Amino acid sequence: MRRPILVLTLFLFVSVLRVTAQPVIDADEGVASIHWTNAGEAMGDVAYVCGKVIEVRNIGAITFINFDEERPAKFVAVVFRDNYGKFPDDLKKLFAGKLVKVRGQITSHRDRPQIVLTSPDQIEVVDKLPETVMPKERVRQAGKDQLVVATYNILNLFDDVDSPYHADETTPAKPREELEHVAATIRTLNADVIAFQEVESRGYLKRFRDVFLGDMGYKYIVHYEGNDLRGIDVCLLSRIPVGPVESHRHVKFPGADGRPKAMSRDLLCVTLLPPEKSPFEIWVVHLKSNSGGREYSEPVRLAESRYLRKQLDLRLTANPEARILLMGDFNDIWGSPTLETIVGSGLTALKLPLSEPAIKSLITYNKEPRRSMIDFILCSPAMAKQLVPGSYRTVPGSVKTSGSDHNPVTAWFEMK
Numbered sequence: 001m002r003r004p005i006l007v008l009t010l011f012l013f014v015s016v017l018r019v020t021a022q023p024v025i026d027a028d029e030g031v032a033s034i035h036w037t038n039a040g041e042a043m044g045d046v047a048y049v050c051g052k053v054i055e056v057r058n059i060g061a062i063t064f065i066n067f068d069e070e071r072p073a074k075f076v077a078v079v080f081r082d083n084y085g086k087f088p089d090d091l092k093k094l095f096a097g098k099l100v101k102v103r104g105q106i107t108s109h110r111d112r113p114q115i116v117l118t119s120p121d122q123i124e125v126v127d128k129l130p131e132t133v134m135p136k137e138r139v140r141q142a143g144k145d146q147l148v149v150a151t152y153n154i155l156n157l158f159d160d161v162d163s164p165y166h167a168d169e170t171t172p173a174k175p176r177e178e179l180e181h182v183a184a185t186i187r188t189l190n191a192d193v194i195a196f197q198e199v200e201s202r203g204y205l206k207r208f209r210d211v212f213l214g215d216m217g218y219k220y221i222v223h224y225e226g227n228d229l230r231g232i233d234v235c236l237l238s239r240i241p242v243g244p245v246e247s248h249r250h251v252k253f254p255g256a257d258g259r260p261k262a263m264s265r266d267l268l269c270v271t272l273l274p275p276e277k278s279p280f281e282i283w284v285v286h287l288k289s290n291s292g293g294r295e296y297s298e299p300v301r302l303a304e305s306r307y308l309r310k311q312l313d314l315r316l317t318a319n320p321e322a323r324i325l326l327m328g329d330f331n332d333i334w335g336s337p338t339l340e341t342i343v344g345s346g347l348t349a350l351k352l353p354l355s356e357p358a359i360k361s362l363i364t365y366n367k368e369p370r371r372s373m374i375d376f377i378l379c380s381p382a383m384a385k386q387l388v389p390g391s392y393r394t395v396p397g398s399v400k401t402s403g404s405d406h407n408p409v410t411a412w413f414e415m416k
Helices: 002-020 036-042 081-086 091-095 176-189 202-212 294-318 337-343 356-361
Strands: 033-035 046-052 055-058 062-066 076-080 099-105 107-109 112-116 123-125 146-157 193-199 220-223 233-238 242-247 267-272 280-286 324-329 375-379 409-414
Touching (some): 099 112, 176 202, 193 324, 294 324
Antiparallel strands (some): 146 409, 220 233, 242 267, 267 280
């Protein structure tokens, strides 16, 4: 009976450690200070909104802290009656005519930005307004009609908080040093669209972006909760506007034993809408790993592969000119039954624009003794025609030097 008690003790210790340890990313890191006139440009973000309060108006159930005389206001801080007692004095006495910093998530009411205050800690009277700037986007390296895409398994992008809905207790938060190395690698890629694997949540991906990649122009985040019980998901950051998104996480298909099976994580299909150019699609996958032994995992992976191939056949038969990039961590090597099933044959076969010697020389899983290429960007026939020759490459690294046990894969495409 001692072993279960020991396991339970370890579980509780790790859970407490995740909650009480110093956060890897501080609460205020990456939180921009913006002038109240720019609040609408940061809708949905947590920010410090700064300005002078010209009026505090109480209408009973709500108090409005206004920064302008326009009605409806261009931006307003709102306190509801239930929270009046949390403030040390009348709100008008505290803030009317004062310079303030208001911290919180910028939400929308009748298409106007607002921050709802539930605590006095969210608003601070200051002697001088801080410098306020909107983030600048990094200059792209690609040509006007070129597009850079990448895929990157960034190894357990987990936060410090124990999620009650996932078995994440034994996965520690990604160390600060690894976050910095991953961010440096992403900056080297400077991709317009980058697919990720092993991300715990949309919220933490956003925090990572805001703190480490705030000037990279990744305005769009695509993330759905997948099927992995530990909580690692596939997702995407993009500078390119996002159109329809389709998740296959709920779809059932026959497994190796004939019983219903679902994707281990997800098949995430994202339509991208480059301005003044034709749409294209990125399909992101992270197939079953070999952690349980190849004898168990390969049949699972093959079932996923057959489902993937079926979706590709349906799409490419209906529209042979569909521009699709299938990318991610396939957890298998080129020439394996997994990859052969996915690539297919004939007019709907996917393309890998590399020679056999090049494939054998490239490494994406960088840990010994299994160093090999298991991450790919596969192109539909129409998309393969637009590949910039010689642009398909990997960026070498390691957990110590780049923050991940996978190397990213990147490629450039002509989008005329």
